[in-house]
Amino acid sequence: MHHLDITGLEARYGKNTVLSGIDLSVARGDVIGLIGPSGSGKSTILRVVMGLLPPVSGSVKLDGQPVDYAKAADVRRLRDRIAIVFQQYNLFQNMSVLQNVTITPTKIKKRPKAEVEEEARVLLAKVGLGDKLDSYPDQLSGGQQQRVAIARALALRPEILLLDEVTAALDPELVSEVLDSIRVLANEGMTMMIVSHEMGFIREVASRVVFMASGKIVETGPAAQIFDAPTQPRTQDFVSKILRH
Template sequence: MPHLEVRDVVARYGSHEVLSGVSLDVDRGEVVALVGPSGSGKSTVLRVLVGLLQPVSGSVRVGGQAVDYRSAGQVRAIRNRMAIVFQQYNLFQNMDVMRNVTLAPIRIKRRDRREVETLAVALLERVGLGQKLHAFPDELSGGQQQRVAIARALALRPEILLLDEVTSALDPELVNEVLDVIRDLAREGMTMILVSHEMAFVREVADRVVMMDKGQVIESGPPAEILDAPRTERAREFFGKILRH
């Protein structure tokens, strides 16, 4: 049984249908990459999973248990098991790095302050920011902010980490420092769903690639299969465009 099971999820922004029946499985320790043209609904899948957009129909199961996104309590519970990192980092601008990382674990999850702070320092050192514990977001580069955001997500000890185009807003020379961190996490067996346009990176870290188009999954399989020998015309066209250069 997959750890995360998404079945026929439909979601709308107003009257615009952004997901038209998406199904997706993620096993424990698996890295699944969502790829596809912009507007295909990749990021929306992640937003639905963390309860930022309520699905109209379909089901989501985590660890075999169905999640009712209309229930505030269940949304809260699911957010305790998943953490998301956004394209624009979304660090709290009024807090320094340490406070960004420790706020929710200490004040919301009520974990022991000392233990959380030790963990936060370890995580920040691990993403190479041990020197920036008390810097504010506006003093950091995009790549540094994104690494703090990853540390902040990890401090929540999620079962599943969702990464929403985490390198898309970065200057090219800052992309690798963030990818290095994700590569490490994949190696350690972190369960992740990542939305990415970095095809070389997807090929390297993903166990499975899910190609989306117009709110639907059109192909799914191992990276080599999907990226090198796509079955559908739409996928061939998409990869032809982005892999050519």
């Protein structure tokens, strides 16, 4: 049984169909890289999975259990097990780094403060910010803020981490420090779905790459196949363009 199963998923923004016929399964420990031109629906898949955009049809199952997005309890249960990090860090400006990471586990999940703080220190050290616990977001670079956002997501103890263009808003020289943190998680066996334009990175960390265009999955396979020997003309066209740059 797969950890996450997406079947026949369709989603719309208004009258505009943004996903159609999406079938995607994620096993434990998979790192799925979602690539494709802008507007192809990559980020929308993550939004639908998290319950931020209701699907028109199709199903999402977690460990074989269907998720009913119309039921708040189902969405809550899902968000207990899956966390998402967005392009914008959305940190609380009036809280220190440590407080940003500990607030949800202590206030919402009602976990013991000492235990949560200890875990947060470990997570912040893991993303290279062990010395920034008392800093405030405006004292940090964009790359550091995004690494806090990753630690904050991990503090929820998710089974699956969704990363939506987490380096897109960063200056080029700050991108690698965020990718380094994600690389550590991949090496530890964290299950992830990553939407990114960082093709070299996706090629390196993804166990499977999904190429999307126009709201559909065009081709899926191991990174080497998708980047070196894609079978679909649409994928070939995309890959040849990105590899020229």
